[in-house]
Amino acid sequence: MYAFEIETPSTVQDAVAALKSEGAQALGGGHTLIPTLKSRLAAPEKLVALSGIDEIKGVRMGDDSRLCIGGGTTHATVAAEAAGHYPGLARLASLIGDPAVRNRGTIGGSLANNDPSACYPAGTLASGATIVTNAREIAADDFFQGMFTTALDEGEIITEVKFPIPEKSFYAKMLQPASRFPLTAVFVAKFADGVRVAVTGASESGVFRWAEAEAALSSDFSKAAVDALSAPPADGMIGDIHGTPEYRAHLVKVMTGRAVENAA
Amino acid sequence: MTKVSMTVNGKTVSGEVEGRTLLVEFLREGLGLTGTHVGCDTSQCGACVVHVNGEATKSCTTFASLCDGAEVTTIEGMANPDGSLGKIQQAFQDHHGLQCGFCTPGMVMSAAALLKDNPKPTEAEVRHYLDGNICRCTGYHNIVKAIMAASGQDVSIAAE
Structure with a gap:
């Protein structure tokens, strides 16, 4: 791979600041981005790793009965911890990639990438979920804007996704x-x-x-x-x-x- | 260059790495632990699977610098303290769970991760768990059989 630097912020605030620099790119679990870097389909000068930010990890029930999943939560964690609340979504997470991919890949990374064949965009759009970022809340209906394209601005980070739970x-x-x-x-x-x-x-x-x-x-x-x-x-x-x-x-x-x- | 320290197979190790240094490069080239293999280098084949903080991880798709402070286990850490083969390794030998052997380190590490969470998996669960481990010799039947045997289950009728 070509040379680049990696920053490892531990708060969303620091990550947002790091992403302001020229040529910086957020790194989630890396299971799409790292192969992309190896093949030089992308060549950011700096990666800002989000994996050290504890405040964007975890699965919890919100006060409004929505299931709230931190943007940095891995597929394996969603598969295990969402099962009692939203089994359909937990099952989706359990079918992504393979076990090692699920241990690293994150919901925020999947949604921000919006691969036209990714699993999470389907569960998120069908649920009418809300994507929460460091700056605002975006309805799923407005978030997905075409192949590899989303409503996210440059340097905007998905901090949480709120899922209404269907019957x-x-x-x-x-x-x-x-x-x-x-x-x-x-x-x-x-x-x-x-x-x-x-x-x-x-x-x-x-x-x-x-x-x-x-x-x-x-x-x-x-x-x-x-x-x-x-x-x-x-x-x-x-x-x-x-x-x-x-x-x-x-x-x-x-x-x-x-x-x-x-x-x- | 950044300094990283981690525990690999119970030993504290440290070294200088670049941002782009992959965990598998640090293990193989930095530490000389060449048991972990690079097969596809695109996160598909699973030959490079190691455990990072107990979780099966593709070391070809993980940056070494992000493993600072982590506990890493590689295939070299799977043998018994006296150097004899560990239970899963021995089962692979007993049931001819390898042909060329290239995928074997990743297979054993994935099997260990599975059995930690699910000590008595069904054959279907073993096969599902190995989705991300490719054997180019297509020796899957005996690999599955070996993992079933390592879990202490009767394999006289499994995988036939």
Whole structure:
């Protein structure tokens, strides 16, 4: 790798200050960023490691019955500690990558990167979660702005994510076994006032809500309601060696049906 | 250069590292602990798995400077104090859990992490836990069998 320096702040305030310098980049668990540095797809002059900031780690229930997860919390911790509060989200975390990845990778890192095939964007968008940063709160519906693009400003750090807890939920992931990312995955969350359906791994624009399925499931939460829908258009879906746009569009419908069948 | 200190296999060690120095480079080149292997160098294959503060960690995707103060265990720390093979290592030998052996250090370290949290895993749990450890010889059946045996379970019918 090329030479760079690493800063290790222990507070959000110090991290924000360190990120103000030219060419600085935040480092979460590093399981996307470090391979990116090795291949020189990115070459920041300075990394600001967030792993030493204890105030952005942990899982707790908020006063308003939302599940609050610190931005620096690893997938393994979410899988273990969210299970009693929000089993659908804990299961999503338990399916990311592999055990060693889950021990290092963080929810804040995943959301800030917004890989079009990452798992957390689906759970976050389907939950209607709120992303809290050092500067403000951002609704999930406003946060995801396309492939690898979010509402975050330069140097802004995700400190916490607040999840409303649905009555029922499930994350149905069609695994791409080499990368362990989803080929396409769907998170369905059934709330008292309606159903939210978020899809990852399918669209060239990154995670999105499937409005037709949400409308159908809000009036009839059943697999039959999904079966009666047409798959979303293949136009704009990802096409690569693993699957065509048409295949991914088809998977959106199949995985939505599986998520509804298994929702608990 | 920054100075780092950590405990590796029970011994306190320290050295000078650059920001870009990976934990696996510090272990192999700094400390001469070449048991930890670099397979893919892209965090896919798991040959480089070590334990950092008890957690299975890909040392090719971890900066050494961020392990300052950590407790690290590598494959060299898995043998018994008298130098004989540890329980998991012995099970790999007994059940032919390795062919070329390149992935074995990572397999053993992942197995140790699994058995610490889940002392009697099912075969399915073992296979799920090894998602991030790739054996290019495709010797998975005997690896799974070895881990089941190391957990003290009957392997006469497992992995066949």
